[in-house]
Amino acid sequence: MKVVAKTANEAMAEAMRQINPDVVAAYPITPATEIVQIFSSFVHDGLVDTEFIAVESEHSAMSACIGAAAAGARVMTSTSSQGLALMDEVLYIAAALRLPIVICEINRALSAPINIHCDHSDTMNVRDSGWIQIYAEDSQEAYDSVIQAMKIAEEAFLPAMVTADGFILSHAMQRIDMLEDEEVQAFIGEHKSPYNLLDIYNPITIGPLDLQDYFFEHKRQEADAMMKAPEVIKKVADEFGQKFGRKYGLVEEYRLDDAEYAIVVIGSTAGTAKDTVDMMRDKGHKVGLLRIRVFRPFPAEEIVKALKNVRVVGVMDRADGVNAYGGPVFMEVRAALYEEEKKPDVYSFVYGLGGRDVKPVDIERVFQMIMDADKGKKIDRLNYIGVRE
Amino acid sequence: MEKEILEIRWHGRGGQGAKTAALLFGEAALETGMYIQAFPEYGPERTGAPVSSYNRLSKKPIRIHSGIETPDIVLVLDPTLIGKVDVTAGLKDDGVIIVNTTKSPSEVRKMLGLKDSIKVYTVDAYGIALATIGRAIPNTPMLGSLIKATGILNFDHLLESVRKKLEVKFRGKGADIVDKNIQAIKKAYEETKGEE
Amino acid sequence: MKETWKELPIGAIIKEPGSSKRFETGDWRTERPVLDPEKCIHCMFCWIYCPDSSIKVENGKMEGFLYEYCKGCGICADVCPTKAITMVREEV
Numbered sequence: 001m002k003v004v005a006k007t008a009n010e011a012m013a014e015a016m017r018q019i020n021p022d023v024v025a026a027y028p029i030t031p032a033t034e035i036v037q038i039f040s041s042f043v044h045d046g047l048v049d050t051e052f053i054a055v056e057s058e059h060s061a062m063s064a065c066i067g068a069a070a071a072g073a074r075v076m077t078s079t080s081s082q083g084l085a086l087m088d089e090v091l092y093i094a095a096a097l098r099l100p101i102v103i104c105e106i107n108r109a110l111s112a113p114i115n116i117h118c119d120h121s122d123t124m125n126v127r128d129s130g131w132i133q134i135y136a137e138d139s140q141e142a143y144d145s146v147i148q149a150m151k152i153a154e155e156a157f158l159p160a161m162v163t164a165d166g167f168i169l170s171h172a173m174q175r176i177d178m179l180e181d182e183e184v185q186a187f188i189g190e191h192k193s194p195y196n197l198l199d200i201y202n203p204i205t206i207g208p209l210d211l212q213d214y215f216f217e218h219k220r221q222e223a224d225a226m227m228k229a230p231e232v233i234k235k236v237a238d239e240f241g242q243k244f245g246r247k248y249g250l251v252e253e254y255r256l257d258d259a260e261y262a263i264v265v266i267g268s269t270a271g272t273a274k275d276t277v278d279m280m281r282d283k284g285h286k287v288g289l290l291r292i293r294v295f296r297p298f299p300a301e302e303i304v305k306a307l308k309n310v311r312v313v314g315v316m317d318r319a320d321g322v323n324a325y326g327g328p329v330f331m332e333v334r335a336a337l338y339e340e341e342k343k344p345d346v347y348s349f350v351y352g353l354g355g356r357d358v359k360p361v362d363i364e365r366v367f368q369m370i371m372d373a374d375k376g377k378k379i380d381r382l383n384y385i386g387v388r389e
Numbered sequence: 390m391e392k393e394i395l396e397i398r399w400h401g402r403g404g405q406g407a408k409t410a411a412l413l414f415g416e417a418a419l420e421t422g423m424y425i426q427a428f429p430e431y432g433p434e435r436t437g438a439p440v441s442s443y444n445r446l447s448k449k450p451i452r453i454h455s456g457i458e459t460p461d462i463v464l465v466l467d468p469t470l471i472g473k474v475d476v477t478a479g480l481k482d483d484g485v486i487i488v489n490t491t492k493s494p495s496e497v498r499k500m501l502g503l504k505d506s507i508k509v510y511t512v513d514a515y516g517i518a519l520a521t522i523g524r525a526i527p528n529t530p531m532l533g534s535l536i537k538a539t540g541i542l543n544f545d546h547l548l549e550s551v552r553k554k555l556e557v558k559f560r561g562k563g564a565d566i567v568d569k570n571i572q573a574i575k576k577a578y579e580e581t582k583g584e585e
Numbered sequence: 586m587k588e589t590w591k592e593l594p595i596g597a598i599i600k601e602p603g604s605s606k607r608f609e610t611g612d613w614r615t616e617r618p619v620l621d622p623e624k625c626i627h628c629m630f631c632w633i634y635c636p637d638s639s640i641k642v643e644n645g646k647m648e649g650f651l652y653e654y655c656k657g658c659g660i661c662a663d664v665c666p667t668k669a670i671t672m673v674r675e676e677v
């Protein structure tokens with residue numbers, strides 16, 4: 001293990017180097033450009049054995065990844081925002097073909113208006129595409145999660161994206177404990193494919209027309225794989241924790257044990273929120289935090305367990321539902337709690353769109369609002385935080 | 390370092406290396422066992438346009454990810470930014486400001502209307518860079534000034550760390566350019582002035 | 586009985602090579618191609634163009650049609666340079 005200073009982009013590129021995939025097909029996009037750029041220099045310098053395919057769009061990037069993965073290769077790529085949106089239709093294909101591809105994703109707002117900064121609209125847009133989604137809180141976690149994701153994908157036979165907040169993490173240097181190359185190789189193990197198009201002794205057909213008679217069964221099967229994925233994700237995280245000392249789960253509870261008020265958040269804001277929770281605890285408020293690390297598959301059970309004894313919950317979404325009943329995280333967290341006899345009141349707070357900075361005072365305000373609501377003050381179910389009203 | 394988290398803001402113009410300075414400083418601090426953050430003002434860089442970059446330093450892991458609004462230390466890499474950019478915005482009452490200028494610290498204090506509790510240091514980083522590197526690149530000299538003014542890191546450690554980083558960065562461009570930068574840092578360290 | 590989702594191979598792949606052989610597209614036909622061997626020069630244009638691989642070839646010679654799969658699209662008749670293929674109505 002060695003201590004280095006890296007941005008999330010650099011750290012994810014290093015994770016890719018250590019994984020040493022057979023194929024990387026990618027197209028650059030701010031703020032994820034560096035990942036591919038750094039990785040291509042690894043290819044040039046002969047540090048990896050990867051076939052690097054420079055394509056003309058993200059749609060082609062994912063298409064090439066699918067072809068390579070179907071041919072039995074270990075495959076990775078990287079993208080952000082519009083790039084992920086352009087991949088959209090092919091993402092569904094990668095998932096339904098059950099190909100273990102890994103994307104290093106950097107969260108950036110979807111246009112319009114054009115913006116290059118962080119929000120989660122890009123990955124939330126593809127939340128139902130059948131990809132595992134892991135949201136990193138910091139660059140260390142982005143690095144660790146990319147390594148775990150490769151193993152998870154190849155055990156669950158599902159594609160996985162690891163995402164880190166654009167600029168906030170992608171361009172911010174922090175301390176990273178990097179594993180040795182051999183440790184990464186030993187951890188991820190031999191590459192596993194669900195099938196291999198190039199195996200001439202076991203010829204197969206991929207992507208046949210699948211109509212009313214079988215399509216539903218295949219989708220049900222895909223859903224089943226996703227439902228079983230939490231076990232794989234936990235197993236891989238446990239193994240990672242045992243070997244390297246850094247522990248990860250589907251969710252992370254922070255000072256929730258006796259908490260009366262909690263916020264739910266994903267991504268880098270969780271770090272800022274932890275400091276805020278400490279600050280408010282010092283003032284005597286019983287507050288806590290639940291960070292959702294794995295949003296797909298959705299860890300409903302863990303979320304319910306963590307939140308059911310809380311009085312009021314504020315769910316912070318860095319993506320707007322625009323015309324939905326609240327942000328995507330809010331909707332699912334609230335739905336998951338519906339069955340419970342005793343359940344917290346849940347409010348939606350959309351924040352940080354297009355990279356709007358979120359400060360401890362913003363998070364404090366969310367806590368204040370839900371505490372006021374508990375004392376009988378009427379507040380809106382759906383709220384926007386940090387926007388000029 | 391007494392504070393739990395020390396926050397630094399670098400002001401420069403696109404192309405002057407404010408981001409590189411923050412990265413070099415962050416890495417040097419990391420090597421002493423500290424937790425660090427180093428990040429540029431998020432956004433596309435445009436040569437000549439006012440830009441800023443930031444550092445956080447702490448003995449404990451740093452979790453906060455919001456922008457830095459109340460820095461402990463401000464460095465101004467270009468004197469012409471004064472008056473155009475609010476370089477003292479949010480600077481803490483016990484803060485430090487270090488300015489690349491030929492003016493004296495008390496002149497800068499007057500220009501910026503600073504409180505007595507804020508410490509002011511100046512250095513002619515352009516003059517030093519021209520005399521050593523041969524180009525008016527203020528970022529490496531300002532690293533020397535930062536250490537002189539605050540003593541956050543051991544100066545020899547900083548020199549060693551920066552040397553290693555520059556050797557990688559200027560790989561193939563000769564040892565000369567690295568030596569000149571180290572010279573500039575040393576000179577700036579010696580010539581940085583505070584108030585009497 | 587068709588398989589349930591639990592029994593199907595992963596990723597909707599088909600593991601049996603050439604299984605489309607069982608899918609006889611011949612019963613889609615309303616017109617059938619008929620060859621006039623006198624006119625045929627065995628240029629193989631029809632063989633290249635036929636979307637259902639339904640041109641029978643033996644020893645490099647065009648030898649008629651595989652009617653189990655020929656769906657009667659008429660492409661062969663259209664591309665034949667010597668007009669050796671004519672499409673005729675299928676009768677019940």
Ligand code: SF4
Nearest residue numbers: 625626628629631665
């Ligand atoms: S295209 Fe016509 S001439 Fe050529 S092989 Fe076919 S039937 Fe014969």
Ligand code: SF4
Nearest residue numbers: 635655656658659661
């Ligand atoms: S009619 Fe169409 S399907 Fe039949 S042999 Fe000709 S080209 Fe092939």
